[in-house]
Structures are given as C-alpha cells and as structure tokens.
Amino acid sequence: MNLKLLIQSKILKNSNSAGHDEFSSKFIKMSASILVPALEKIFNLALTTGVYPDNLKIAKVIPIYKKGSPTSVNNYRPISILSTINKIFEKILYARLINYIDKFQLIYKYQYGFRKKHSTEHALIELIDQIRFSMDNKQMTCGIFIDLSKAFDTVDHQILIGKLEHYGIRGTALELFKSYLSNRKQYVHINNCKSQTRSISCGVPQGSVLGPLLFLIFINDLPNCCPLGKFRIFADDTNVFFHCKNSDELILIGKTIMTELNSWFTANKMTLNTDKTSFTIFKTNRLIIPNLPDHIEFLNCKINRSTEIKFLGLTLDENLTWDQHITVISNKLKSLFHIFYNIRDFLSEQDIRTIYYSLIYSRIKYGINLYGQAAKTKIKQIQTLQNQLLKVLSSKNYRFSTNELHKEFNLLKVEDIAKQETLTFVHNFFF
Numbered sequence: 001m002n003l004k005l006l007i008q009s010k011i012l013k014n015s016n017s018a019g020h021d022e023f024s025s026k027f028i029k030m031s032a033s034i035l036v037p038a039l040e041k042i043f044n045l046a047l048t049t050g051v052y053p054d055n056l057k058i059a060k061v062i063p064i065y066k067k068g069s070p071t072s073v074n075n076y077r078p079i080s081i082l083s084t085i086n087k088i089f090e091k092i093l094y095a096r097l098i099n100y101i102d103k104f105q106l107i108y109k110y111q112y113g114f115r116k117k118h119s120t121e122h123a124l125i126e127l128i129d130q131i132r133f134s135m136d137n138k139q140m141t142c143g144i145f146i147d148l149s150k151a152f153d154t155v156d157h158q159i160l161i162g163k164l165e166h167y168g169i170r171g172t173a174l175e176l177f178k179s180y181l182s183n184r185k186q187y188v189h190i191n192n193c194k195s196q197t198r199s200i201s202c203g204v205p206q207g208s209v210l211g212p213l214l215f216l217i218f219i220n221d222l223p224n225c226c227p228l229g230k231f232r233i234f235a236d237d238t239n240v241f242f243h244c245k246n247s248d249e250l251i252l253i254g255k256t257i258m259t260e261l262n263s264w265f266t267a268n269k270m271t272l273n274t275d276k277t278s279f280t281i282f283k284t285n286r287l288i289i290p291n292l293p294d295h296i297e298f299l300n301c302k303i304n305r306s307t308e309i310k311f312l313g314l315t316l317d318e319n320l321t322w323d324q325h326i327t328v329i330s331n332k333l334k335s336l337f338h339i340f341y342n343i344r345d346f347l348s349e350q351d352i353r354t355i356y357y358s359l360i361y362s363r364i365k366y367g368i369n370l371y372g373q374a375a376k377t378k379i380k381q382i383q384t385l386q387n388q389l390l391k392v393l394s395s396k397n398y399r400f401s402t403n404e405l406h407k408e409f410n411l412l413k414v415e416d417i418a419k420q421e422t423l424t425f426v427h428n429f430f431f
Contacts, residue, residue, distance in 0.1 A: 003040055007032045007088060019083035020058045020187070028084050043089050050175030056086035058197070059186040059207065080186065080206035090209035093176075097169075097213060106167050108220050113235030114212040120234060120312040121367070121425065127232050127241070127311075128370055131282045131320060134243045140283040142250055143316075144229070144240045144257060145309055147276035148265070151236035152215055153203040156269045157181045160204075160218050167217065180210070218268075225264040229257045234312055247291045254279065258298040278306040285319050314367045322374035325367075326381060332363055333385040340392045352393045353409060360389055365417055369425055372418035383414045 006012065007029055018024040028035060046052055063076035101107055107115065112123040134141040161178055169177065184205060188195040204211035204218075212235065222238065223231040229240035240257055244250045265272045281292060295302045308317045308324050315325040336359055347355070364382060372379065387402045396405060406413060412420060 003043070003088070003092075004032055004036045006091060007036070011091065012084075012088065017081060019081050019086070020060045021055070021083050021085070023084050025084045025087075028088075039085065039088065043092065046089070046176065048172065050172040050179060052176060052179040054183055056083050056089065057180070057184045057205075058083070059184070059200075059205065061186050061188045063188065063190060078188075078206070082205065082207050087209055093180075094209050094213060097210070100168070101213075101217075104168070106220070107216055108223055108231070108233065110223075110231055111216060111220070111233045113233065113237070114216060121369075123232055123234055124312055124314060124367060124370055125425070127239075128320070130230070130241065134282070135284045135287075135320075138284075138287060139243045139245055140250065140281050140287070140289060141241055141243055142254060142279055142281050143309070143311075144254065144279045144303070145277065145306075145311065146238040146240070146261065147273040148236055148238065149271040149273045150203075151219075151270060152206070152211070154270055155204050155215060155218050156202055159268055160214060163217055163221070167220075222261075222264055226257050226260045228253055228260075237312065239311065247289060247293060250281070251293055251296060254293075254296040255298045258296060258301075258303065262299055262301075274301050274303055277303045278309065279303055280306050280309045280316065280318060282316070282318055282320065314371065322371040323378060325371050326374060326378045329363055329371075330381055330385060333360065333382070333389060336360070336389055337392060340389060344393055344395050347393065349409070352390075353411075355393060356390065356409070356411065360386060361411075361417070364414060365421060368414075368418045369422045372415075372422075379414055379418075386414060 012025050012029065014026050014029060016024045016026055018027075042053065059080045059082055062079045062081065063073075064079055066075050066077055068075040110123075110126070112118040112120065131141045160181070161174070164177055165174055184200040185197045186200055187197045204214045215235065219233070219236070219238070222233070223229075226240065229242050232239045232241065240261070242253050242257065244253060262272060279296060283289065292305075294305045296305075308315055310316075315328050317324050340355075364386065387405065388398075390396075390405055390409070390411070391398060391400060394405070394409070
C-alpha cells in the first residue's frame with residue numbers, strides 16, 4: 001500500500017481533531033511529503049519486529065453530555081480519540097487482515113456487522129424471509145434477542161489472541177497483535193484539563209480502525225456452540241431463531257439454546273444481561289397454539305416474552321403486520337410539524353428539499369421494502385403525513401394538489417419509494 005496515497009486519499013478525513021499527540025489529519029495531509037519517509041520506517045520496523053509503538057496506544061477520551069443531571073458520570077458518552085498516525089497504521093493492518101479473512105471466508109456467513117456488501121437491510125430481509133417461510137408451513141418461529149453488557153469493552157485479550165492464532169495468524173503477525181492490545185492507556189480530556197493516564201486491561205480499542213474487526217473475530221465461533229439455533233448477528237447484536245410446532249418444543253429448544261449460550265458467554269468472559277434479553281414468537285393469526293409460555297427458564301435464570309421487538313431499527317410484531325412499526329414512524333413524522341411551522345417562512349426551495357430528505361425521506365425509506373408489505377390503509381397513513389409535512393414546509397394551502405406538490409419538488413410518493421428501494425436492492429444484489 002502506497003503510504004503517501006493513503007494519507008492523501010479520502011480514506012483519511014480532512015479533520016482538525018487530534019489525539020494525544022495533537023497531530024490532526026489535516027496537518028498530516030499537508031505535511032505528507034515530509035512525514036512519509038519517517039512513518040514508513042516506523043511502520044516497517046513494527047511489521048518486522050512485531051512491536052506496536054506504545055505512543056500509538058494512548059487514547060484521549062472526551063465525555064459528551066447526553067441528558068439528565070450534568071453532575072452524574074452516567075449521563076456522559078465517552079468518545080475515544082486515537083492518534084491520527086495510529087489510524088494510518090491501523091488502516092494498513094486492517095487491509096492485510098481483512099484480505100486474509102475474506103480470502104479464506106473465515107467470518108460467519110450471517111454476521112452482517114462491519115462487512116462490505118453486508119448491511120442491516122440484508123439481515124432484515126433474510127430474517128423476514130425465514131419467518132414467512134415458517135408461517136407458510138404452519139410453524140412458529142421463536143426469536144431470542146440477546147443483550148450483552150458492554151460487549152466491546154469486555155473482550156478478553158488472551159482469549160482474542162488465542163482465536164487469532166486459531167484462524168492462522170501466527171509468528172510476527174501474532175506478536176504484533178499481542179503488542180497492539182497490550183499496555184494500552186487512556187486519559188480524560190475536558191475543558192483543557194487532563195486526567196491521570198490509566199491502563200486498559202480488556203476490550204477492543206474504542207475509536208480504532210481494527211477494533212470492530214477484532215470483535216467480529218472474537219465472537220465468530222459463537223454460533224458453533226448452539227446447533228439448534230440459526231444466528232443472525234450484527235456486530236454485538238446477537239439474535240437466535242428456531243422453528244417449532246408446539247409450546248413444549250418451544251420451551252425445550254429455548255432452554256437448551258439459552259443454556260448453551262450462557263456456557264459460551266461464561267467461557268469467553270462476557271456477561272449476558274437477562275433483564276434486557278427477551279424472546280418473541282412469530283406466527284400467523286390463524287395459527288392457534290395453546291399454552292404459549294410467557295418466559296423461558298434456564299440455570300436459575302429466565303428471559304421474558306415480548307409481543308414486539310425492535311430489531312435493527314424495525315419494530316417487529318408477532319404477526320408481522322408492521323402496525324407498530326408504522327405507528328413509530330408516524331409518531332416521529334408528527335413530531336416535525338411544530339418545528340416546520342416555525343421555520344417555513346425562512347426556507348428556500350433547496351432548503352425544503354434538504355430538510356425533506358434529512359428528516360422525512362430518511363425515516364420513510366429505511367426498511368420500506370419490508371414494512372411496505374403492510375396493509376394499504378397503514379401505508380396511506382404515512383403518505384398522508386408526507387403530504388401534510390410537505391405542504392407545511394412549502395407554505396402550501398392544505399387543499400393544494402398533492403400530485404402537483406410532488407411534481408414541483410420532484411419527489412416520490414411512499415409507494416414509489418418502496419418500489420425504488422426494492423429495485424435498488426435487487427440490482428445491488430446481482431451487480
């Protein structure tokens with residue numbers, strides 16, 4: 001990989017933010033011709049010796065306030081900023097590691113997180129297809145939705161190194177990853193004040209390039225522990241599905257799966273949050289199953305049944321009617337009316353289009369090739385809201401023709417958005 005081209009490419013953002021060394025990506029891009037020879041020597045030395053420079057393993061953590069009392073640390077989100085030079089080196093290592101992984105197809109087939117040509121949309125479509133297939137065969141599908149406590153932050157380094165070795169990373173390359181994970185440090189930076197530096201003993205590095213890929217490797221063997229379930233994973237969002245015909249079968253398989261999952265989590269030093277883990281039973285309204293359980297017990301623990309679940313941004317109900325998800329979208333769109341009334345007098349036509357695509361279209365578009373299968377009366381609710389919001393934004397009378405409105409701004413109606421998204425997905429699948 002040409003280091004100078006990497007630094008000057010769009011892969012490295014032109015930003016003023018900087019890690020502990022105060023070298024921003026903007027500065028490094030401007031100084032590329034001077035810095036490249038020195039950086040090449042440092043990177044090549046690390047690659048040949050298997051030693052990752054300690055100065056590249058220091059994280060500057062900036063707490064970002066969320067909501068609630070500003071005096072409570074629980075109301076802040078930590079943002080970890082690493083050295084830009086470190087990110088450049090990590091991009092080089094990432095390219096080598098992902099090429100190796102893809103060449104030998106090492107990552108679990110149904111892991112959709114942090115992978116090219118894999119997305120939440122792929123995961124959702126594949127899952128809904130499986131549930132529909134089960135419904136057509138007069139079966140139930142039980143989905144267990146796992147919640148892990150701080151999964152990325154609790155990855156055990158020794159276990160991760162063992163898994164890297166298992167997948168064929170050996171010799172100097174393995175030593176480099178050992179060095180990369182060891183002796184990591186961080187400090188908090190707020191209002192131009194710095195805390196003491198503290199060591200990090202576990203977890204994949206936050207804000208890093210390699211961190212997400214290393215997590216995929218760590219969790220990659222999870223599906224092997226549980227042959228009865230079909231896993232659908234998006235990074236740490238782990239979900240297990242199985243088909244069954246009656247309540248007894250559901251309880252037996254569910255208990256077995258949860259017991260096997262718990263064994264894997266214990267062996268890999270991860271924590272299952274049973275309070276936030278739940279299961280949902282998907283079936284048609286016509287399929288009457290007596291004595292469906294409201295919880296599944298295992299190893300003195302239990303998980304509760306939920307009649308609806310939010311999965312990768314879509315709200316799934318037990319019968320896949322999409323009623324609840326459309327209600328969620330409708331409520332989000334309704335919340336915009338007050339804002340639009342206050343700003344509409346100050347908007348140009350381009351402003352209107354920008355706001356539409358940012359706040360209306362984006363909410364309608366996501367998952368529409370799935371929830372677009374809902375009853376026409378439900379889709380009409382969203383169409384009505386789209387029309388009303390556009391009229392408010394553009395200061396049109398409520399009697400103004402909706403067809404003319406969409407022509408004026410060159411915008412698609414809800415049904416047309418659904419068709420476009422479906423065709424786009426099919427095109428991207430084959431090409």
